Amino acid sequence: MATTTKIWRESGFVDGDPWVIETDEVKAGEDQKVLLPLAALIEKAEESNDVGLGVVLYPADDVAKLEPYLYRLEIVAVTFPAFSDGRAFSQASLLRDRLAYRNELRAVGDVLIDQVPLMLRVGIDTVSVTNATAIKRLSEGRLPGISEHYQPAVKAADAGQGYSWRRRALTAEQA
Structure with a gap:
């Protein structure tokens, strides 16, 4: 097969x-x-x-x-x-x-x-x-995901509320 x-x-x-x-x-x-x-x-x-x-x-x-x-x-x-x-x-x-x-x-x-x-x-x-x-x-366009992340990465996390001690990846406009 x-x-x-x-x-x-x-x-x-x-x-x-x-x-x-x-x-x-x-x-x-x-x-x-x-x-x-x-x-x-x-x-x-x-x-x-x-x-x-x-x-x-x-x-x-x-x-x-x-x-x-x-x-x-x-x-x-x-x-x-x-x-x-x-x-x-x-x-x-x-x-x-x-x-x-x-x-x-x-x-x-x-x-x-x-x-x-x-x-x-x-x-x-x-x-x-x-x-x-x-x-x-x-x-079907059903991609799982988590909007908050502890580590910055190549692709920025979705913007939103979070804990002050968590780091987020920045978009080019934020950097």
Whole structure:
């Protein structure tokens, strides 16, 4: 049974996404681009001057190794191998905050609906969704969320009343 995968961003589902993570069963077609593992990306970048590349980071990968190549990347995918493994949240935050990566940042793997608002807060732009419940809820526009947060993040929290001791992420106008 084939798994349905959909790419979602805050504006809705994306049609015709060209990026593929190759496996033994899945190979990139003629109009598709490959998300390379970190070691393969570094090797390709060292051998060529190509731009518009894509990389998939796995939980144990060191994000700092991407720094010399960020300007050549069109997309970085961070992997959530299990719902209980949150290392990709840290990778996304490091890419956005410390390395100032501004192109597409995608979550792939075991993505559940409850994680999506947190992914958006750390700067993830697109989500590769295979979970049927998540696909249904996202298509209905039913995104869970909490308006108050303890930590500032890439994406600002909704404005509103809060406790004076809580920190909120500031919008560009507030900063």
